[in-house]
Amino acid sequence: xxxxxxxxxxxxxxxxxxxxxxxxxxxxxxxxxxxxxxxxxxxxxxxxxxxxxxxxxxxxxxxxxxxxxxxxxxxxxxxxxxxxxxxxxxxxxxxxxxxxxxxxxxxxxxxxxxxxxxxxxxxxxxxxxxxxxxxxxxxxxxxxxxxxxxxxxxxxxxxxxxxxxxx
Amino acid sequence: xxxxxxxxxxxxxxxxxxxxxxxxxxxxxxxxxxxxxxxxxxxxxxxxxxxxxxxxxxxxxxxxxxxxxxxxxxxxxxxxxxxxxxxxxxxxxxxxxxxxxxxxxxxxxxxxxxxxxxxxxxxxxxxxxxx
Numbered sequence: 001x002x003x004x005x006x007x008x009x010x011x012x013x014x015x016x017x018x019x020x021x022x023x024x025x026x027x028x029x030x031x032x033x034x035x036x037x038x039x040x041x042x043x044x045x046x047x048x049x050x051x052x053x054x055x056x057x058x059x060x061x062x063x064x065x066x067x068x069x070x071x072x073x074x075x076x077x078x079x080x081x082x083x084x085x086x087x088x089x090x091x092x093x094x095x096x097x098x099x100x101x102x103x104x105x106x107x108x109x110x111x112x113x114x115x116x117x118x119x120x121x122x123x124x125x126x127x128x129x130x131x132x133x134x135x136x137x138x139x140x141x142x143x144x145x146x147x148x149x150x151x152x153x154x155x156x157x158x159x160x161x162x163x164x165x166x167x
Numbered sequence: 168x169x170x171x172x173x174x175x176x177x178x179x180x181x182x183x184x185x186x187x188x189x190x191x192x193x194x195x196x197x198x199x200x201x202x203x204x205x206x207x208x209x210x211x212x213x214x215x216x217x218x219x220x221x222x223x224x225x226x227x228x229x230x231x232x233x234x235x236x237x238x239x240x241x242x243x244x245x246x247x248x249x250x251x252x253x254x255x256x257x258x259x260x261x262x263x264x265x266x267x268x269x270x271x272x273x274x275x276x277x278x279x280x281x282x283x284x285x286x287x288x289x290x291x292x293x294x295x296x297x298x
Contacts, residue, residue, distance in 0.1 A: 001177055002260075118290055119290050162246065167207055
């Protein structure tokens with residue numbers, strides 16, 4: 001079968017993993033699969049960071065997964081910005097887990113792309129050219145929504161990702 | 168279902184490759200004779216004459232590369248896009264094949280509708296839009 005790939009999220013002080021998340025909703029708590037109406041973000045404040053990884057749960061008959069790309073589509077609400085550690089150049093290597101915060105992220109210092117990046121922007125094993133040759137995880141994808149005091153509503157956006165599979 | 172060299176079960180793809188060697192023998196990615204699946208790295212490119220991508224439900228649809236092992240390095244992979252994660256998850260699988268030369272690359276992408284795009288950039292961006 002083709003490789004099985006999904007998103008895993010990590011939360012709390014204990015780096016608790018949830019495999020195959022059902023949504024990437026950003027809100028005012030550090031928890032997975034959020035119901036946004038329950039955890040709204042106060043205008044002018046940030047969402048809690050999301051610490052996620054692309055996970056190959058089964059490589060199937062393939063020999064490698066590589067060339068990871070992540071991006072968001074659809075505009076954010078108001079003047080909010082979406083920041084991330086994902087980048088196509090000067091990649092900082094694999095991030096070490098830290099409990100997600102709602103203060104300005106010191107890890108997510110890039111702007112999340114809003115169209116498919118021209119090249120890999122999320123690493124494996126600390127390198128954009130890295131590959132998974134068995135079940136395993138990418139580097140951390142860290143992202144956060146930073147709102148403006150004048151923002152009155154959120155937005156429904158979607159995350160997208162791409163990977164190459166060598167069979 | 169086909170079995171890989173590691174014993175993994177592999178489902179037939181929409182497109183498969185067939186490698187024809189100089190002696191006219193063939194190595195098929197999915198072999199119906201013995202239900203085996205062959206990985207791309209099993210192709211002996213030094214003896215390769217033709218690399219064919221064929222539609223597994225309509226074999227009249229195929230694309231050939233006439234291969235020169237002295238100047239070419241074969242490329243084959245699947246490019247997978249997962250769009251609209253968290254909404255209506257949409258999976259797109261592109262069948263990518265081509266070759267590298269010393270200073271250039273030719274890469275073909277078979278699209279979900281069967282169309283073929285040829286580019287000189289491994290990172291050719293399609294920017295699929297979903298409505």
